[in-house]
Amino acid sequence: MKIKFIPKKSFLILLGAAVVVSLGLSSYRLVSRWGEAAFLLGKAFSFGYSDPKSADFVAIFDGKSLEGWEYDPTYWKVSDGAIHGETTAENPLKANTFIIWKGGELGDFELKMDYWISETGNSGVQYRSDRFTEVPYALRGYQADIDGGNRYTGQNYEERKRTTLAYRGQKTRITSQPDSISNLRDFVARNAWQGLNLVEDLGDRAELGSLIKSGDWNSIHIVAKGNILKHYVNGTLMSEVHDEDQKNRMMKGLMGMQMHVGPPMTIKFKNIQLKKL
Incomplete structure (x- = not known):
């Protein structure tokens, strides 16, 4: 089986693109997870908090x-x-x-x-x-x-x-x-x-x-x-x-x-x- 080598320049380009995509996906997941956490935290506070002006009526x-x-x-x-x-x-x-x-x-x-x-x-x-x-x-x-x-x-x-x-x-x-x-x-x-x-x-x-x-x-x-x-x-x-x-x-x-x-x-x-x- 003959192996076809990728030119060094092309390899570096592909490697860089893969890193960028990987980082992008990781950042997206991180931001998404932080957003989800903030949303859930906000929900928790909203359920636990009531306006003191309207509480107990x-x-x-x-x-x-x-x-x-x-x-x-x-x-x-x-x-x-x-x-x-x-x-x-x-x-x-x-x-x-x-x-x-x-x-x-x-x-x-x-x-x-x-x-x-x-x-x-x-x-x-x-x-x-x-x-x-x-x-x-x-x-x-x-x-x-x-x-x-x-x-x-x-x-x-x-x-x-x-x-x-x-x-x-x-x-x-x-x-x-x-x-x-x-x-x-x-x-x-x-x-x-x-x-x-x-x-x-x-x-x-x-x-x-x-x-x-x-x-x-x-x-x-x-x-x-x-x-x-x-x-x-x-x-x-x-x-x-x-x-x-x-x-x-x-x-x-x-x-x-x-x-x-x-x-x-x-x-x-x-x-x-x-x-x-």
């Missing part, structure tokens, strides 16, 4: 039923994934009614939800409340106010108790009535608690109101920690109460959403998320 409305809620079925139902409250001229309210969460009393917590309200609507998110037993499905206590005209949305109004504790755009300090006054209503003037002390303006009331969309969905966020109560709408702080009234304040209680007496109205709530602090 739990849905308390499943979007399908009102299981876990107490309510008057004459006025409340589920529609298009939302809790739907409605009154009509033929089916008016005689007293404010609430859909009440049956999960127990809340102390320190954060609560987020989206709401939609008709132009004539009057509503709110009730919290740290007790039952007003004279009326079925009724609560009394702190309320993050909501209304279709956006005159009051975001303020802190205490239903059936001390009335307005902070208007929209206010940070307030709440003090007790004098010992000589035992009836709460005797220390209320023009639908506001006389122990409302303005600490700071959070912003112009009208300008803050312009951040709330009429005839559309908005988000509300309540933070209750100790005696400090904050109401946010669409991510903006609308009111803040420091309740130093040890005679009348509530440090825990029931939570629910209101439908107010008045003209026919519709109120909807969805994406209801709770975090206990």
Whole structure:
């Protein structure tokens, strides 16, 4: 058998090409493996990491039923994934009614939800409340106010108790009535608690109101920690109460959403998320 020798120059060219190809393949494999490792590491971190702002929030409305809620079925139902409250001229309210969460009393917590309200609507998110037993499905206590005209949305109004504790755009300090006054209503003037002390303006009331969309969905966020109560709408702080009234304040209680007496109205709530602090 005759062996055919490859010229030296050609051999060197072929050898160089083989080395380049080999190095290229090795580099590709290395880069590929590093890329794969980085991808897997990223996946691992993504599964193990959660945004602290959203961690521990739990849905308390499943979007399908009102299981876990107490309510008057004459006025409340589920529609298009939302809790739907409605009154009509033929089916008016005689007293404010609430859909009440049956999960127990809340102390320190954060609560987020989206709401939609008709132009004539009057509503709110009730919290740290007790039952007003004279009326079925009724609560009394702190309320993050909501209304279709956006005159009051975001303020802190205490239903059936001390009335307005902070208007929209206010940070307030709440003090007790004098010992000589035992009836709460005797220390209320023009639908506001006389122990409302303005600490700071959070912003112009009208300008803050312009951040709330009429005839559309908005988000509300309540933070209750100790005696400090904050109401946010669409991510903006609308009111803040420091309740130093040890005679009348509530440090825990029931939570629910209101439908107010008045003209026919519709109120909807969805994406209801709770975090206990």
